Amino acid sequence: MSADSAPHASRKSKQTQAPPKDVAELHGELVREVRAHDYRYYVENDPTISDRDYDALYQKLRDLEAAFPALVTDDSPTQRVSDSLRTDLRKVRHVVPMISLDNTYNREQLADFVRRVKQGLPENAEVRYCVEPKLDGGSVELVYRNGSLVEASTRGDGIQGEEITANARTIRSLPLTIPIADPVTLRAEVVIYRKDLTAINEAREQEGEAPFANPRNAASGSLRMLDPRVVAKRRLRAMVWQVVEGQAFAASHSQALERAHTLGLPTHGLHKVAEDLEGVIRAIEGIEEKRKDYPFEIDGAVVKVDDFQQQQILGNTSKFPRWAIAYKFGAERATTRVLDILVQVGRTGALTPVAVLQPVELAGTTVSRASLHNQEIIDTLDVRIGDSVSIEKAGEIIPQVVAVDASQRSGKEVAYLMPRACPVCGTASVRTEGEVLLRCPNVRCPAIVKAAIVYFSRRFAMDIDHLGESLVDQLVESGLVGDVSDLYTLTLEKVAALERMGKKSAANLLAGILASKDQPFDRLLTGLGIESLGQVAAGQLAQEVRSLPDLLNLSREALEEKATAIHGFGPKMVESLVRYVFDPDKRSLLQKLQALGVSRPMPQVAEVAEGPLSGLSFCVTGVLSRKREDIHTDIRNAGGSIQERVTQGTSYLVIGEKVGKTKLDAAKKHGAKLLTEAELDALLKK
Numbered sequence: 155m156s157a158d159s160a161p162h163a164s165r166k167s168k169q170t171q172a173p174p175k176d177v178a179e180l181h182g183e184l185v186r187e188v189r190a191h192d193y194r195y196y197v198e199n200d201p202t203i204s205d206r207d208y209d210a211l212y213q214k215l216r217d218l219e220a221a222f223p224a225l226v227t228d229d230s231p232t233q234r235v236s237d238s239l240r241t242d243l244r245k246v247r248h249v250v251p252m253i254s255l256d257n258t259y260n261r262e263q264l265a266d267f268v269r270r271v272k273q274g275l276p277e278n279a280e281v282r283y284c285v286e287p288k289l290d291g292g293s294v295e296l297v298y299r300n301g302s303l304v305e306a307s308t309r310g311d312g313i314q315g316e317e318i319t320a321n322a323r324t325i326r327s328l329p330l331t332i333p334i335a336d337p338v339t340l341r342a343e344v345v346i347y348r349k350d351l352t353a354i355n356e357a358r359e360q361e362g363e364a365p366f367a368n369p370r371n372a373a374s375g376s377l378r379m380l381d382p383r384v385v386a387k388r389r390l391r392a393m394v395w396q397v398v399e400g401q402a403f404a405a406s407h408s409q410a411l412e413r414a415h416t417l418g419l420p421t422h423g424l425h426k427v428a429e430d431l432e433g434v435i436r437a438i439e440g441i442e443e444k445r446k447d448y449p450f451e452i453d454g455a456v457v458k459v460d461d462f463q464q465q466q467i468l469g470n471t472s473k474f475p476r477w478a479i480a481y482k483f484g485a486e487r488a489t490t491r492v493l494d495i496l497v498q499v500g501r502t503g504a505l506t507p508v509a510v511l512q513p514v515e516l517a518g519t520t521v522s523r524a525s526l527h528n529q530e531i532i533d534t535l536d537v538r539i540g541d542s543v544s545i546e547k548a549g550e551i552i553p554q555v556v557a558v559d560a561s562q563r564s565g566k567e568v569a570y571l572m573p574r575a576c577p578v579c580g581t582a583s584v585r586t587e588g589e590v591l592l593r594c595p596n597v598r599c600p601a602i603v604k605a606a607i608v609y610f611s612r613r614f615a616m617d618i619d620h621l622g623e624s625l626v627d628q629l630v631e632s633g634l635v636g637d638v639s640d641l642y643t644l645t646l647e648k649v650a651a652l653e654r655m656g657k658k659s660a661a662n663l664l665a666g667i668l669a670s671k672d673q674p675f676d677r678l679l680t681g682l683g684i685e686s687l688g689q690v691a692a693g694q695l696a697q698e699v700r701s702l703p704d705l706l707n708l709s710r711e712a713l714e715e716k717a718t719a720i721h722g723f724g725p726k727m728v729e730s731l732v733r734y735v736f737d738p739d740k741r742s743l744l745q746k747l748q749a750l751g752v753s754r755p756m757p758q759v760a761e762v763a764e765g766p767l768s769g770l771s772f773c774v775t776g777v778l779s780r781k782r783e784d785i786h787t788d789i790r791n792a793g794g795s796i797q798e799r800v801t802q803g804t805s806y807l808v809i810g811e812k813v814g815k816t817k818l819d820a821a822k823k824h825g826a827k828l829l830t831e832a833e834l835d836a837l838l839k840k
């Protein structure tokens with residue numbers, strides 16, 4: 155189905171004359187027909203007409219509305235895509251907090267959950283459980299009043315979300331009206347089907363944009379976009395998993411899902427009601443077995459006490475409901491063949507072996523490469539070219555080779571040894587003492603230069619719009635750019651002369667570059683990619699040395715002294731920083747950037763004498779509802795300090811979703827307390 159992005163018929167044009175009765179009837183009929191086809195396509199996955207016929211029908215409706223604008227109502231299918239561009243996403247408070255679920259990973263933990271549920275309810279209470287897939291997308295809250303969809307918001311930090319009504323209206327599985335006058339607040343997961351993601355990613359790659367790593371990122375990123383016309387092209391679909399006014403709506407969760415379905419709301423329709431632990435486990439197994447057949451991604455199952463009254467008796471802990479739990483599936487694995495092993499040269503010159511794989515589907519994306527990390531890992535796994543291997547997604551993003559099936563060998567497999575020279579520039583590789591990694595030491599190696607420029611332009615660094623990877627390749631290969639300072643000397647003529655580059659794209663690129671000059675100094679420090687100096691450390695350093703001229707004015711000793719005094723700066727970081735700033739090549743790069751006026755001094759922050767977080771240090775990790783830098787700023791403004799790593803003395807580890815085990819282990823080891831985003835907000839508000 156196309157027609158997603160068709161601008162709506164002008165609602166503003168005046169129509170004084172009421173349309174004739176038969177025209178109004180025809181309009182009503184067309185609206186019903188388009189809605190029915192939307193439902194069949196987006197909810198039932200069972201279209202009964204071709205895309206072309208659908209488009210013709212939709213066009214007929216639009217033409218009719220163009221001729222009789224008085225017919226246009228807010229819930230006409232033509233009114234899904236608003237063409238007004240927004241400048242921000244307003245914050246909305248959820249009436250009931252959107253808390254998340256505790257996780258279980260095995261039978262024993264599920265048995266514990268069932269036991270806790272029983273203990274929390276009157277003796278001999280009969281408990282039924284509703285088991286359903288845990289959909290992997292972005293969660294939203296949808297508010298219907300008097301039968302109309304009036305507000306949609308993201309989960310945000312669970313307390314407050316971002317208002318995204320215009321974007322939600324573009325989701326064609328979501329009715330704009332439902333036949334019920336009572337207020338209904340729903341929670342749903344917005345997902346992208348795997349097949350749709352493939353098409354979106356192909357288009358993005360053609361545009362020089364980075365593909366989405368998985369449908370979840372694509373869905374949640376799309377929901378927060380500012381232009382509903384672009385959102386409409388993302389083929390988002392919603393599936394309801396909770397009715398907030400449950401008790402007034404139905405007697406149990408499963409009944410609420412079924413009633414939602416009969417009202418025309420999209421549900422997954424995959425829930426099963428189970429009587430006991432064994433039934434719960436069977437239902438979970440059933441879901442896991444079919445996981446690959448669903449057109450969307452799931453990352454587990456959710457087990458809920460079905461009866462709403464029982465849910466209420468059980469209530470919530472400070473973090474999770476006591477009446478529901480998630481069961482997370484293990485990382486997905488796939489089997490494929492290693493066609494070749496290549497070496498990739500990274501920003502720091504690190505040479506990383508990468509397995510080129512026979513393309514295979516894994517957790518929603520087609521995987522054709524997997525990292526092999528270093529020679530030691532290749533040797534330990536004994537991976538050879540031609541081998542049949544198992545791959546897994548670590549943290550669901552970067553695929554890794556986890557095992558070799560030696561029984562599949564024919565004898566023709568070829569063992570692999572890392573080359574002695576950089577595959578891109580041919581310079582002999584070096585190994586830093588104590589490291590397994592090999593590096594290309596040539597600072598002018600085109601691969602290193604390209605990677606450094608891409609890093610420099612990333613969103614968390616200089617945030618240069620319109621500078622995709624393929625354009626960086628072109629700029630470096632054409633000799634226009636040899637280091638990041640050359641970006642600032644590009645001219646319209648030079649850029650427009652590149653292949654496949656029009657005047658307009660060239661002008662966009664130059665505007666993006668020019669705008670980046672005004673980034674504060676900490677962004678520049680981040681973008682330089684100085685080893686061991688991440689975003690947080692760059693921010694800390696920029697608080698001490700506030701501008702590029704200040705940095706260049708410091709003597710080696712003074713820089714060393716200042717850096718050493720920064721909390722969390724170990725000897726390795728100080729050494730790497732001083733080495734960078736006093737390396738003749740790097741120094742001349744910094745001087746060029748200074749002469750070009752790149753980056754502005756850090757704004758003076760009012761000294762926080764006493765704030766609610768004074769004396770406390772925080773490390774922030776995981777996927778959060780807001781930009782990490784913004785959270786850092788709030789913490790600093792409240793008197794707290796930020797640390798890149800959890801160390802002795804870290805007071806709190808602020809955790810978002812998908813927190814790595816290393817950080818959690820470190821928090822345990824050093825006694826740092828865990829804090830959710832909502833809890834941090836509560837502290838900040840004190």
Ligand code: IVH
Nearest residue numbers: 253254255286287288289293343395456475
């Ligand atoms: S029920 C009180 N059901 O998982 C919490 N959540 O960790 C009720 N999710 O934010 C959550 N599919 O985005 C529930 N079938 C499902 C779900 C589901 C996905 C997500 C949801 C929520 C997160 C909770």
